[in-house]
Amino acid sequence: MMAASKAQPPQYSDTETYSRNILGPVWFHLSKLSVLGTAGLPIPPEFVAPDQSDYIIAADETFVASLNIAFNKSPLSALLMCLGTVVTVNWHFEGQGRRANEFDLSTSFETTKGQFVYTASLEAIPEEVRMNPGLYEVSATVEVGPAKHECSQFVLGYGYISEVLLQVYPSV
Structure with missing residues (x-):
């Protein structure tokens, strides 16, 4: 027969306190990764379809x-928000393919x-950041920390998000 285990460790005095997580956990969630062109709809009669894809852009757009x-x-x-923690998005x-570069x-x-x-x-323009015409998979890594404080010296967390495509075609 198995003995029942105790729910708590033994108490050695009336003044014991254990606190392993005083300020609570910190976590963050990344969402809504998006890459969109800004050209809008072409002026008639130059458009073929009634709508233009935001994910297919000209090299000068x-x-x-x-x-x-x-x-x-x-x-x-x-506390971390109040300290002015630096968040860097890479x-x-x-x-994807032989002409499209990586950067x-x-x-x-x-x-x-x-x-x-x-x-x-x-916000960027493909020609200005040397983005060749082609298909690109876009992702981002996020570094949280350090804060703008003399005691904060470390990156506190990393995050990753992906799965967005962007096509760049030569500008005319």
């Missing part, structure tokens, strides 16, 4: 890459007190 970063609401998360453009671009922002949800974005 501005595109915007964006993603959402949401932190949980715990006392430790609130945007990765991986060329990375970065953007950063600082967290602000009381704000737990952020949208990071990057």
